[in-house]
Amino acid sequence: MPLYTVSTKKPVSETKKLSIVKSITETHCLLTGAPANYVQVVFAQGIPLPRKMAFHVLGSIRSGRSDEIKTKIRQQIVTALSQLDAKKRATEVVIFDVPASWVIEGGEMMPEPGQENLH
Amino acid sequence: MSKFLVICSVQQELFAESQYAELEKGIAAVYTQSFGLQAKTKVMWMTVPKGQAFLAGKPSHCSTIAASVIDGLPQEQRTAFLHAMLRQWMMLTNCSKHDVIITAADASRLKELMALSTRRFRTTIRPFMLVKMLTTLAKNKISKRRFEISINQSDQ
Numbered sequence: 001m002p003l004y005t006v007s008t009k010k011p012v013s014e015t016k017k018l019s020i021v022k023s024i025t026e027t028h029c030l031l032t033g034a035p036a037n038y039v040q041v042v043f044a045q046g047i048p049l050p051r052k053m054a055f056h057v058l059g060s061i062r063s064g065r066s067d068e069i070k071t072k073i074r075q076q077i078v079t080a081l082s083q084l085d086a087k088k089r090a091t092e093v094v095i096f097d098v099p100a101s102w103v104i105e106g107g108e109m110m111p112e113p114g115q116e117n118l119h
Numbered sequence: 120m121s122k123f124l125v126i127c128s129v130q131q132e133l134f135a136e137s138q139y140a141e142l143e144k145g146i147a148a149v150y151t152q153s154f155g156l157q158a159k160t161k162v163m164w165m166t167v168p169k170g171q172a173f174l175a176g177k178p179s180h181c182s183t184i185a186a187s188v189i190d191g192l193p194q195e196q197r198t199a200f201l202h203a204m205l206r207q208w209m210m211l212t213n214c215s216k217h218d219v220i221i222t223a224a225d226a227s228r229l230k231e232l233m234a235l236s237t238r239r240f241r242t243t244i245r246p247f248m249l250v251k252m253l254t255t256l257a258k259n260k261i262s263k264r265r266f267e268i269s270i271n272q273s274d275q
Contacts, residue, residue, distance in 0.1 A: 001220065003183065005270075007239050014170075021173045036175045040183070040220070042128070043171040046273020048241050048248060056239040060232065092239070096232055101194055102223050104201040107216030 001103050001110055002028055002061040003040040006081075007047040008054070016084055017043060023080035024057070031072050032065060035116055038105065054089035055081045063097040064113040070095045122161045123150055124229060128183040128270070131166040134212065139164065139265050145207045146186075153200045154189070163256065164267040171270065182219045184208070187226040197223045248272070 004024050006012075012020070025039045049056050057077055061070075074093040081091040100110040125146055134142075143162045150158040172179045186204060188197060201223050208219050224232075240248045252268060259267040 001222075003220075005236075017170075021176055025173075025176045039175060040179065040181070041173045042167060042270065045171075045271045047239060048244055048272065049239060050241050058236060058239070094235060094238075096235060098222060098224065098228075102197065102225075103220065104205055105220045107205065109198060109201070 001038060001040070001098065001100070001105060002034070002059055003042065004028075004057055004059045005042050005044055007044040007049060007056040007058070009045075009047060009049055011045045012043060019084060020055075020081060024059075024077055027073060027076045027080065028059075028061075031069050031076070032061075032113065033116075034062075034113070038110075038116075050090075052089050053092060054085040054087065055091040057081070057091065057093040058096065059093065060096045060098050062100045062103075062110065062113050064100070065097075122159045123154075123226070124187045125160055125162045126165060126185040126229075127162060128165040128167055128185075130172065130180040130182070131168045131269070133180055133182070136263075138212065139263075141211050142208070143265065145211045146204070149200070149203045149207050153196070153203060162266065164265055165270055166267060167270045168274075180218070182208070182212075182214070184219065184221045185229055185232075186221060186223050187229045188223045190225040190227050192223070192225070 006020055021041045024041050025036055028034060028039050029036050047056070059073070074095060077093045078091045082088065100112045103110040127142070146162055147160045150160050170178060172181065174181055184204065188200065201221055204221050204223070205216065205219065208214070208221070209216060237245065237249065255268050256266045259265065
C-alpha cells in the first residue's frame, strides 16, 4: 500500500513501463513522505479504455491524506504519463482511500500516514 | 452476508497447480476460525504475468490479497484475522512475510473498489466486458477448479 494499477489498451514497452513506475513511485513518495518500499505499481493490459484515453490509474492509498495532497498526486501523475503518449490522449487518475489499520504488509500492520518512522 | 469474497492477486505460475486448492482451503479455515462455522468464502484468483508488477520501483512477485470482512469489524478482530491470514499464507506457500500484502476490507468498501475498477471500461462495452469476465471465471472454475481471471483482459 499504496497500490497503483495502471491500465492500458495495448502492452507497454519495458522502457515506458519503468518510466511510469519511476514517475508514480517518486510522485507518491515526494508528496506524501512515504517510503518507496511501500509503493506498488501493477500494469493491466488489453483494457478497453475510453477511445481518447491512453492511461487509467487506480490508486489505493492509505486514508488520511489531505484533499490537497490527493489532488497533487492526481495532477502530477497525469502530467508525467501524458508526456509518454505520443498521441497526447488523456490520462485518468482515481484515488481510493483504504484505512492503514486494514492492511498488513511486511508482517506488520501498516502505520498511519506520517507514523512510518515509529515502526 | 452470503459469502466473503477474497481476491488474491498472484504472479502467474508462481504457485504449483496443487497449491491453489490448498490455499483456498487454508483461507476458508481462517475465516471459520475467525468468524464462526457459518463464514463461507469465495476465492477469486487474479493472475498477473511476470514483469507487470513492481514494488519500490523494482520488479516484484509479491502477492496481494483483498479479503472482505463484515462492515465495521472491530479493530482487535480485524488485526487478529490479518495475522492469522498471514501465518496461513506463509505456511502454505513457504513465502516470507515480505512476499504478501493482505487487506481485511469492509465488504461494502471492496465492492466499491471493484465498481471503480469496472468504470475504466468504455461505457458502451461495459456490459459486454462484465459478461466476458464472468464467463472466463466460470470456464476456469470448470477447467481449473478455481475462479481465475488474468489482470490483462486481452488474455481472457
